[in-house]
Amino acid sequence: MIDVPASDPWLILLVVVPLLAAPLCVLLRGPAGAWSVATAVSWGVLGIAVKLLGDVLERGTLRYRIGGWDAPWGIEYLLDPVGAFVVVIVAAIGAVVLPYAKSSVEKEVRSDRIYLFYAMVLLCLSGLLGIAVTGDAFNLFVFLEVSSLSSYVLISLGRDRRALTAAFRYLIMGTLGATFYIIGVGLMYQMTGTLNIQDLTTIIPAVADTRTVLAALAFLTVGISLKLALFPLHLWLPNAYTFAPSAVTVFLSATATKVSAYVLLRIFFTVFGQVDLFAHFPLQPVLMAMALAAMFLASLTAIWQQNVKRMLAYSSVAQIGYTVLGISLATEAGLSGAIIHLFNHALMKGAAFMAIGAVVYATGAVTLDRLAGMGKRMPFTMAAFVVAGLGLIGMPLTAGFISKWQLITAALESGYWPLAVLILLSSLLAVIYVWRVVEAAYLRPVPANEAWAATDRVPVGMQVPMWVLAGASVYFGTDASFTLELAHTAARALMGGY
Amino acid sequence: MFGLLTQAQTLQLAVVLPLIGGVAVLWLGERNRNLRETASLVTAALEFALVASLTGSVMHGERPSVELFEMMPGLTITLTVEPLGMLFALIASGLWIVNTVYSIGYMRKNNEQNQTRFYICFTIAISSAVGIAFAGNLLTLFVFYEILTISTYPLVTHSGKIEAIRGGRVYLGILMSTSIGFLLLAVLWTYNATGTLDFTAGGILGDRIQGPEVAALMFLYMFGIGKAALMPIHHWLPAAMVAPTPVSALLHAVAVVKAGVFSVVKVIVYIFGLDMLVTSDWDNWLLYIAGFTIISASVVALRQDNLKRRLAYSTVSQLGYVIMAAAILAPLSIIGAAMHIVAHAFGKITLFFAAGAIYTASKKTMVSQLDGIGRRMPFTMAAFAIGALSMIGLPPTVGFVSKWYIVGGALEMESYFAVAVIVASTLLNASYFLPIIYAAFFKHEKPREGNDTHPTHDNHGEAPVAMVLALCVTAFGTLALFFMPEAPLALSRALVGG
Incomplete structure (x- = not known):
């Protein structure tokens, strides 16, 4: 590799700025001050992320050596198109969620804890971004824990007391996942003597046939799948999303699982990039089976939910299935399908959770029977x-259509036509759960005991972010050339190594 | 049209004009019902004039065409006028005028609720019918086909009564499951086999698919176009009878089922091609x-x-x-x-x-x-x-x-x-x-029978x-x-x- 002498300081700023801003929120204490800091930081981070994406597309992989120590001795940060895409997703969602959070959090979180909320959001943001930029397997673990611990706190901030058990459950499952991950990293270190991901890439082929590496791969896969909420390791997710404050649900659903999917991609196609992983290990059938099970069982479960947040949570589990299905194809087309779905799903699910969060804000209603007449x-x-829901179904002119088109094309290219059929069939399940909400909101009369007064008194601060995401879902569904090409570039980068 | 617009502009406007009319209807609303109805009528008349102005050149063998936007690399939303589409567009826009006149009488005399919503959905339906008629490729056809389904759903369930909700479920259920489950698959299969989706005189499939595959693809198309109501997927038509009569007229005469059989003929003539089907025994x-x-x-x-x-x-x-x-x-x-x-x-x-x-x-x-x-x-x-x-x-x-x-x-x-x-x-x-x-x-x-006390019978x-x-x-x-x-x-x- 040609040594790029100037390492790019923006890479480290991306992580350090939110990390340092978090204690600032705690010092400020006041909700307004904390919010202002967090929002300003999130926008700044988005600016950096967009700049970095532009640089990556123009100049290729960016690097930063921490403390000036060269890799593999020092920790190196590096950003390739995949990482840059994920960074932009996370930063963009952060920048949209924080304005939304102001009013929503005032209503859903005790006022003396609001500054903690913003501190935790910033920590979580920093952790998630760190995962995407680090080139060191152990450093990745650290960021994984930073983001996880802060998200446990965020979930437990929900007013509903069940939020505490939900957070506790997530804590147990998440810690298990993180432990599995670190065991996996440990086993690899034992065999290779390095933690640097690029180093691992070159050394692993020599030891790929050992049991230790096989065990490491298994631990890594299971550990990250827990974080990713891949069926059947998703049990923490529905409650966590249901009882967390709305803004937290939006943020986590649109970012945390996306970053986990990114880690999975990194392990399969970068760490084990020089090994023909899918020929070596029975990974493909396992991943495919889990993905299909997620797509169908989680969607079916979603159909039976009364609580709309929980319904959307199960829908998320199903949508994770699509992503993993794309990964399991292990072709360039499949990976681009998975990667573009990360982005598209973040938009659609973010908008859907924001909308239901706005309903909760204005009326407190979150169950289907209380949504009756909400359309009026x-x-x-x-x-x-509805716009977000049409996206989840995969209607044309929404981002969801592009994802499905890309995934099905990938399946057909690989000759897996039954997969194409199954993808389409599972989106029919989405029709059912989305339409239960539509029927309730538009075709049932407003219950007599519900006050009419609470009509659309949703602050602009919540309306605008919601429509930004819904509009983005439509925009990237009508003109997907940019995102698709980005996803293709990212997939090529993954298949070709850093 | 009238020398003011180029053919490309006329085409674009033909799809957009009803939507502009819809916005006008929304803006005028129930308070200005006479103006609102005037807006509907004027839009309908202008639309017919626009469409009709293209007839002459199409009869002389021209095929006016315009690309609206590129959805995915190489896949555009394109309008192209060919004779069959010209015919369908003329019928849809011409009968829309008559139907509007009729609707005004019907909706007022029967004191129907939500009349503004009714007229808006009508304009969207007409816009998508014209879009289907002028679709230059299968993707465009599919996009407008789905919009037509969704925009007519509120019309079918207009009364909001329980039987309307049930009828709406059958309507949407059959039309969406066939179009997503079969038609989209057929489109993707065609794209995978030929690398194009353009409607081309003589067909595009040629010898790209053979034998039983012809039967399978034909099956996907014919039952995927649920609007053509081939048995046994015709149930949505009787189910949609719960709608007000002008809607039935829209479904049966102006737009919906016509869009179905139009698509059938279009697929047979321009995708399969007559020559190919005559030599194959599988259709x-x-x-x-x-x-x-x-x-x-x-x-x-x-x-x-x-x-x-x-x-x-x-x-x-x-x-x-x-x-x-x-x-x-x-x-x-x-x-x-x-x-x-x-x-x-x-x-x-x-x-x-x-x-x-x-x-x-x-x-x-x-x-x-x-x-x-x-x-x-x-x-x-x-x-x-x-x-x-x-x-x-x-x-x-x-x-x-x-x-x-x-x-x-x-x-x-x-x-x-x-x-x-x-x-x-x-x-x-x-x-x-x-x-x-x-x-x-x-x-x-x-x-009059003893128990029949209806005043108007x-x-x-x-x-x-x-x-x-x-x-x-x-x-x-x-x-x-x-x-x-x-x-x-x-x-x-x-x-x-x-």
Whole structure:
């Protein structure tokens, strides 16, 4: 590799700025001050992320050596197109969620804890971004824990007391996942003597046939799948999403699982990039089976939910299935399908959770029976929900259509036509769960005991972010050339190594 | 148009104009209902003028085309006018004017709720119908096809009653599951096999697929286009009868089912190509399924006492004619298929207008209640008779012209099955339409039964003038096109290059 002498300081700023801003929020204490800091930081981070993406596309992989120590002795940060894409997703969602959070959090979190909320969001943001930029397997673990610990706190901030058990459950499962990951990293270190991901890539082929590496791969896969909430390791997710404050649900659903999927991609196609992984290990059938099970069983479960947040949570588990299905194809087309779905799903699910969060804000209603007539009471909010819902179904002119098109094309290219059929069939399940909400909101009369007064009194600060995401879902569904090409570039980079 | 717009601009505007009208309708709203209705009418008239202005150049062999946007690399949303699409667009936009006039009378007289929403959904439906008509490739067709489904859902469930919700579920369930499950798969398969989705004279599949694959792909297309109501996926049509009558007219005559059979003919002519299908033996089943649909739907219609349901099954049977005509694969029968789209549009819209007029004036919905009604509503029932004659296929109505060509094509290909089906179904059609006409004009009105206290059942005249005017216009059209079929015939001939 040609040594790029100037290492790029923006890489480290991306992580350090939110990390340092978090204690600032704690020092400020006041909700307004904490919010202002967090929002300003999130926008700044988005600016950096977009700049970095531009640089990566222009100049190729970017690097930064921490403390000036060269890899593999020092920790190196590096950013390739895949990482840059994930960084932009996370930063963009962060920048959209924070304005939304202001009013939503005032209503859903005890006022003396609000500054903690913003501190935790910033920590979580920093951790998630760190995962995407680090080139060191152990450093990745650290960021994984930073983001996880802060998200446990965020979930437990929910007013509903069940939020505490949900957070505790997530804590147990998440810690298991992280432990598995670190065991996997440890086993690899034992065999290779390095933690640097690029080093691992070159050394692993020599030891690929050992049991230790096989065990390491298994631990890594299971550990990250827990974080990813890949079926059947998803049990922590529905409660966590249901009882967390709305803004937290939006943020985590649109970022945390995406970053986990990124880690999975990194392990399979970078760490084990020089090994023909899918020929060596029976990974493909396992991943495919899990993905299909997620797509169908989670969607079926979603159909039976009364609580709309929980319904959307199960839908997320199903959508993770699509991503993993794309990964399991292990072709360039499959990976681009998976990667573009990360982005598209973040938009759609973010918009959907924001809409339901706005309903909770205005009326406190979150179950289907209380949503009756909501289309009349909150026309704008429910319209945004419908746009997001059509995306989840995969209707044309929404981002979801592009994802499905790409995934099915990939399946057909690889000759797996039954997969194409199954992808389409599972989106029919999405029709059912989305339409249960539509029927309730638009075709059932407003219950007599519900006050009419609460009509669309949703602050602009919540409306705008919601429509930004819903609009983005439509925009990237009509003109997907840019995102698709980005996903293709990212997939090529993954298949070709750093 | 009028020298002001280029052909490309005219095309773009033809899809966008109804939406502009929709915005105007929304803005004017219920408070300015007269202005709102004026906006609907003006939009409809302008739309027809726009579409009609393209006719001349299409007849001279031009194929105006414009790319709206690129959805994915290499996959564009493109509008291209070819003769069949021209024909469909003319019918849809022309009958929209009449339907608007009729709707105004119907919706006001019956005091329907949510009229603004009704007119807006109508404009979206028309826009997507024109989009389907001018679709330059399968992706464009699919996009507008799905928009049409979604925009007509609120129309079908307009009343919001429980039976409307149920009917809406069947409507959306069948149309969406077939289009996502089958049609989208067929489109992706075609794209995977040929690398293009453009409608091309002579077809694009050629020898890219062979043998049983032809049958499978044909199956996916024919049952994926659920709007063509091929048995056994026709249930959505009777289910949608819960909608207000102008909506039934929209579904049966103006947009929805026409979009279905239009797509069928378009796929057979421009995707498969006649030459390819003539040499393949794997598509013959379509002829028999269509024949079966024609006969069995007629038999079911015979047993319906609800007038609108009888008309609905008649539609299923008539759509079978179009599909069978296309499946005969003779140039003459393709002309017949195109002409039958026109014939059925005019005939069926007249019949539904009459049914709606009867309901509005007398609140009668059953065939058995119609004895002697011809004396109270002479214009309505005369128009009904003309529409019925066209359904049966008797001169002097346009239904005779299309049947003539279909039979001609069947004889040319020596398809005696098709001839037998047409003969049998003509008899069946006669036996479920003629008794209504007979009863209306020659039987005496039944005396009021003891438990029948309905105020208007035996005390009414014609429906409001707007409705009577509309149905007289379409009945006149049904007659006029028998004497002057040159324009649609010329377009139909251009379709097969004759």
